[in-house]
Amino acid sequence: MKLTAITTTTALLLGSAAMAQQTITINIGSSHPEANIWVYAMKNTFQPEVNRILSEAGGDYQVNWSENYAGTLYKFTDTREAVMDGIVDIGMVGTVWEGANMPLQNVTYFTPFATEDHRMLIEIFDDLSQSLPELRDSWSENGMVHLSSLITDSYDIYATFPVTSMEDLQNRKLNAPGTSANWLRETGATPVDGALTTYYTNIQTGVTEGTLSFASGILPTRVYEVAPELTRVGIGSMYFGGIAANEDFFNGLPEPVQTALREAAQATSIAHGDYVADLAARALEEMQAAGLTIHELPAEEKAKWVESLPNIIEPWLEQTGEAGKTVLKAYFDALRERGATPARDWDAGL
Numbered sequence: 110m111k112l113t114a115i116t117t118t119t120a121l122l123l124g125s126a127a128m129a130q131q132t133i134t135i136n137i138g139s140s141h142p143e144a145n146i147w148v149y150a151m152k153n154t155f156q157p158e159v160n161r162i163l164s165e166a167g168g169d170y171q172v173n174w175s176e177n178y179a180g181t182l183y184k185f186t187d188t189r190e191a192v193m194d195g196i197v198d199i200g201m202v203g204t205v206w207e208g209a210n211m212p213l214q215n216v217t218y219f220t221p222f223a224t225e226d227h228r229m230l231i232e233i234f235d236d237l238s239q240s241l242p243e244l245r246d247s248w249s250e251n252g253m254v255h256l257s258s259l260i261t262d263s264y265d266i267y268a269t270f271p272v273t274s275m276e277d278l279q280n281r282k283l284n285a286p287g288t289s290a291n292w293l294r295e296t297g298a299t300p301v302d303g304a305l306t307t308y309y310t311n312i313q314t315g316v317t318e319g320t321l322s323f324a325s326g327i328l329p330t331r332v333y334e335v336a337p338e339l340t341r342v343g344i345g346s347m348y349f350g351g352i353a354a355n356e357d358f359f360n361g362l363p364e365p366v367q368t369a370l371r372e373a374a375q376a377t378s379i380a381h382g383d384y385v386a387d388l389a390a391r392a393l394e395e396m397q398a399a400g401l402t403i404h405e406l407p408a409e410e411k412a413k414w415v416e417s418l419p420n421i422i423e424p425w426l427e428q429t430g431e432a433g434k435t436v437l438k439a440y441f442d443a444l445r446e447r448g449a450t451p452a453r454d455w456d457a458g459l
Contacts, residue, residue: 131170133366138177139201140185146325146385147201147259148178151352154380155257158373163366170366188350193252198358199370202253204350205287212429213247213436217348218288219425220437222415222452224444225263227346228382233443234258234348235378241439243432253353254360256374259381261323262389264289264344267332268319269312271404272340275413284308284320291421292321292344296414308332325385328392333401339393340404342411352377415452422455434459 137156139148156174163170183191183200189207192200204214217223217230224230238244238255248255266272268283279297284307290300301317305326311317312335319336321344327333352374359367397403406414426433441456 130168131363132173133170133362134173134175135199136175136177136197137199138182138191138197140180140183140188140191140203141201142179144329146261146381146388147203147349149384150257150377150380151201152176152178155352155373155377158376159369162369162372166365166369170363170369172366189251189253192353192355195355195358197355199256199352199354201259202350202353203259205347207350208288211247211251212425213244213432214348214350215288216425216433216436216440217345219291219422220440220451220453220455221264221292221344221418221421222411223345223441223455224449224451225343225345226449227260227262227385229444229447229449230260230346230348231258231378231382233440233447234260234351235375237436237439237443238351241436243435248351248353249356252356254356255351255353256370257352257377257381259349259351260385261347261349262325262385263346264292264321264323265342266319266340267308267322267327267336268338268340269336270318271338271402272342272406273404274407274410275417281319282317284311284317284322289321292418294419294421295417305330305332309335312336324389324392324396328388328396333396333399337400338402338404339396340406342406342414411452418453 137151139151141148143149143152159172163172177197182196185203186206188200188202189210191197192202204211205218208215235258238248238258270277272278275296281298282301283293283298284303285293285300286302286304293300301311303311303320305322308320308322309330309332312319312332320332322332354370422437437456438459441451444451
């Protein structure tokens, strides 16, 4: 912990007793701007909730927030290192970019078509990141404490063409970065690496003909202008990562402050889910008004897609071993306990 972060700043005289109020400086940051779905609730819910909880607990502690949003201290490739190394005390961590260092957190990206309910996903990973040793210890091994889960809304196809059958994907080139490339295996489409920041130019210049992505990401990047055909496929929402604290910093905080951070994180998870739902709905409305056409992939064609996929979870299980099996089983058990019916039982045989 940074002991120098805790300083006595004021003396409040109540009768003959002097009470010290401690101010704790917390460096908080992200690789993305405040309006981004993974950052919005940090700024607009997490910080004010911590302040409120500490104030209502008696005001013995207050936080001086040092904000470092929008990549002012680190970029998206360094989110884990930024929190782990104490560049920030609390930050957005994209485990989706940490396949080598934090592979267990990427289980959803290897199990597509599991659920489109992003709020359910937040609830599951808030729970498992605390209660399942394999996930909790993974954060600790990387010098971090998980506070709140971050997700995406459901992935679909944004393209220059509609998809009414699996035949429409034959010989098409679609941006599908990282592990999402696996979702196109055996479909006839060719995945092309990229990111939200590159999709527009890729499609505009003919490098690709569309992308696998989610509404809340497509709207601000205006990809719909060059990919005006949205086919709702329901590949599913994904666990993206978490808001995490540097472990040494967190463990060195006074217990009431730790409790405030934990409680504020719970409120942040709820706010994150609400913000993503609102933004995704608004995104579809605004994009339609701007010319986007929405199609639904017929159920029988979606079933063909799901059934045609090879066992894409197997390489992940080989990488993660027994820990991966435990996480996969816990995740799918949690889905079914909450009423979800995954389109494919990726946990079969465990």
